[in-house]
Amino acid sequence: MIARTDLRGRPLDTASLRQVLPRGEFDVEAALVAVRPICDQVHHGGARALRELGERFDGVRPEQLRVPGDALQAALAQLDGAVRAALQESIRRARLVHRDQRRQDVTTQVSAGGRVTERWIPVGRVGLYAPGGLAVLASSVVMNAVPAQEAGVPSIALASPPQRENPARFAGMPHPTVLAACALLGIDEVYAVGGAQAIAMFAYGAREDDGTVVCEPVNLVTGPGNIYVVAAKRLLKGLIGIDSEAGPTEIAVLADDSADPVLVAADLISQAEHDPMAASVLITPDAELADAVEAELAVQVAATKHTERVRQALSGRQSAIVLVDDLDAGLVVCDAYAAEHLEIHTREPAAVAxxxxxxxxxxxxxxxxxxxxxxxxxxxxxxxxxxxxxxSSGLSVQSFLRGVHVVEYDRAALAEVADHVVALADAEDLPGHGDAVRARARDRG
Structure with missing residues (x-):
């Protein structure tokens, strides 16, 4: 079910490891061919194009692209009590962590009359994307919205694909759990738009044919999605900021002979159930553990709900059990692989981590x-x-902030370094730079 890669006694330099470590194929460039005309259609066709694309890709033509406020509250009212409590606790804990990430403005006194302040200013408007494919990720609404809110972003919009199989009152809208999560977070600007067209809507904005604004453009787009969402982010990067070009999810587990094979197998499966392209990698110096985990996978995969999806992910080229000489070698492999998620199942795991x-x-x-x-x-x-x-780092409050340097020098402070500025300007053959300083040094009466 899962391949083995034996690195015992083999060189562990970065170039060699890049050749042998398991990686899936995620060809964003190829997807650009399909995505470019979609984005062009949204650019020129606005809301009409978004409806046409919803019908084409999601099987639903959402007449109301923006979800009405009463639909958000209805979704929250109908949300299962246990799910609501879990989302509320997820939001609470995320706020605790992300609130502590907020950066403080810092002023540095460079000289008697010269200082530089770094101000942290939130992005003005953000578009969040919540996927709705194999898994409807209401948790991603929390993970994207909370850091944006804690950063102080004043305008937050969210897009998620319209669902064709929802109950009648939600037909043509995003999944009710996504809507309920938005309601809990206080996000009331929500669009029934999915895929690459959602990214294009955020980049270009959208209007009705009569000129009525449906969605204003944003400055930054964040949130996970399929390869077409990623390709749209790449295509439109520059017009908008993006968080990353995230591919299929991945887990690596570094484990020694103290690890519980039942837990290791369960965790490999937990990521494999996301997507047939998901990557699950075990890195261990213990061949007996590898055998035990493989045996456990056979048992647990057969019993899990998404058996075929998990089996595809575990048997794909992106997943493997990697055997190494010892934990030191395992750490080298971990750093070369640079997993999205890395679990440490060893003796003294904190020291290893x-x-x-x-x-x-x-x-x-x-x-x-x-x-x-x-x-x-x-x-x-x-x-x-x-x-x-x-x-690169994961999403955080910092993702939604921009550091801006504010420079304040008085006449004496500038005069103190004027000769240095002129010297460097002359060295770079940019005499106008030096002249701009000289003009301030002259007594202009």
């Missing part, structure tokens, strides 16, 4: 599964995938 450099999020010990992070740890589950954790 402290040595990890590259991961979107690290889950320490047997009682911190990725599932906890997906919903209720307080951490954010929108994380870098495809090895991008070696240079």
């Amino acid at each position: 402290a040595r990890v450099r590259n991961a979107g999020a690290i889950f320490v010990g047997p009682y911190a599964p990725v599932s906890l992070g997906d919903y209720l740890a307080g951490s954010n589950h929108v994380l870098p995938t495809g090895g991008c954790a070696c240079h």
Whole structure:
């Protein structure tokens, strides 16, 4: 069901590991061919194009692109009590963590009359995307909205695909659980628009044929989605800011002989059920554990609800059991793989986790599964995938803030460094730069 990669006794340099570690194919460039005309259609056709594309891709023609406020409240009223309590607790814990991420303005006195202040200013308007495909991720509404709200973003809109199989009162609207989550969070600007067309709507805005504004453009788009959503983000990046080009979800588990194979197998399955392209990787120096996990997978996969989806993910080229010489080698492999989610199932897991450099999020010990992070740890589950954790971070309050330097120098402070500015300007053959300083140094009576 799951392949093995034996790295024992093999070189562990980055170039070699990139050749042998499991990775799935996620060809965003190929998807751009399909996405470009969709985005052009939205750009030129506005709300009419969004309805046509909803009918084409979602099987629903949403006459009301913006979800009415009473539909949001109706979804909340009908929400299962246990789900409502879980969402409320997820929001509460996420707020605790993300509130502490807020940056403070800092002023540095560079000289007697010169200072630089770094101000942190929230993005003016954000578009959040909540997918509605194989899994309807109401939790992603929480993970995107909470840091934006804690950053102080004044205008937040959310888009999610219209559902064709909802009860009649929700036909043509996003999934009721997504709507209920928006209501709990106080997000009242919600659109029944999915896929690449939702990203295009946020980038260009949308109007009716008579000129009525349906959706104003945004500055930044965040949230997970399929390859077409990712391709639209790539295409429109620059016109809008984006959080990342996130691919299918992935879990890596670093485990030694102290690990419980039942738990390891369960956690590999928990990510595999997201998508047939999801990646599940076990990295271990213990061949007996590898055998035990493989045996457990056979049992647990047969018993899980989404058996075929999980089986596809585990048997794909993106998933494997990787054997290494020891934990030191395992850590090298972990850093080369740079997993979205990394679980540590070893003796002294906190000490091992402290040595990890590259991961979107690290889950320490047997009682911190990725599932906890997906919903209720307080951490954010929108994380870098495809090895991008070696240079990128997950979504946070910082994602919605911009640092702006405010420079204040008086005449004496400028005069103190005028010669240095002129010297560097002359060295770069930009004499106008130097002249701008000289003009201020002259006595102009």
